Amino acid sequence: MSQENPIEKRLKDKYKQTPKWAEDFPIDQKQDSNVSRRDFVRYLGLVSFGFFAGTAGVWLSSLFKITSRSFKPMKIIDKEDLNVGESYVFEVPGYKEPAILVRLNQDEFVAFGQKCTHLQCPVIWKKDEKILFCPCHKGAFNGTTGDVLYGPPERALPKLKIEVLSDGVYVTGMERGELA
Numbered sequence: 001m002s003q004e005n006p007i008e009k010r011l012k013d014k015y016k017q018t019p020k021w022a023e024d025f026p027i028d029q030k031q032d033s034n035v036s037r038r039d040f041v042r043y044l045g046l047v048s049f050g051f052f053a054g055t056a057g058v059w060l061s062s063l064f065k066i067t068s069r070s071f072k073p074m075k076i077i078d079k080e081d082l083n084v085g086e087s088y089v090f091e092v093p094g095y096k097e098p099a100i101l102v103r104l105n106q107d108e109f110v111a112f113g114q115k116c117t118h119l120q121c122p123v124i125w126k127k128d129e130k131i132l133f134c135p136c137h138k139g140a141f142n143g144t145t146g147d148v149l150y151g152p153p154e155r156a157l158p159k160l161k162i163e164v165l166s167d168g169v170y171v172t173g174m175e176r177g178e179l180a
């Protein structure tokens with residue numbers, strides 16, 4: 001008669017008993033493993049819908065970012081305090097990013113967010129070239145439209161809506177993009 005190995009015997013005895021965790025969290029193994037094909041397809045559908053909704057949300061938010069919007073008009077400066085060809089940096093309440101106003105000619109003013117769209121350095125107005133220049137990596141934006149002219153930036157500067165009234169120049173909203 002062969003004698004049972006004592007280690008094997010101890011293991012067998014040990015696993016005869018129900019472990020403590022199994023008593024605390026009893027699981028019906030037969031039912032647990034039954035995920036029907038219909039349930040699986042339903043979960044798959046839900047997950048796909050989740051991804052779709054997320055993507056649509058991101059797309060919609062980017063759409064709203066490029067749509068113009070208005071806010072309470074705020075006077076920036078008296079017309080006569082800014083000479084033709086000069087610029088003036090100002091702040092819009094509620095935003096950290098400063099903006100830059102440029103007087104292009106007697107009656108035309110434009111304003112843009114002052115942070116370069118590459119790595120956020122402040123752009124400066126270069127009167128002779130009529131560009132907004134970023135000294136950090138030599139990027140440049142069109143002084144009239146804010147579009148990229150050259151350098152690393154890939155997006156135009158955020159553009160503000162400007163109104164020129166008899167008593168001054170006002171900012172009235174965002175024409176494109178958003179200030180930080």
Ligand code: FES
Nearest residue numbers: 116118119134139
């Ligand atoms: S931060 Fe303006 S070009 Fe890089």
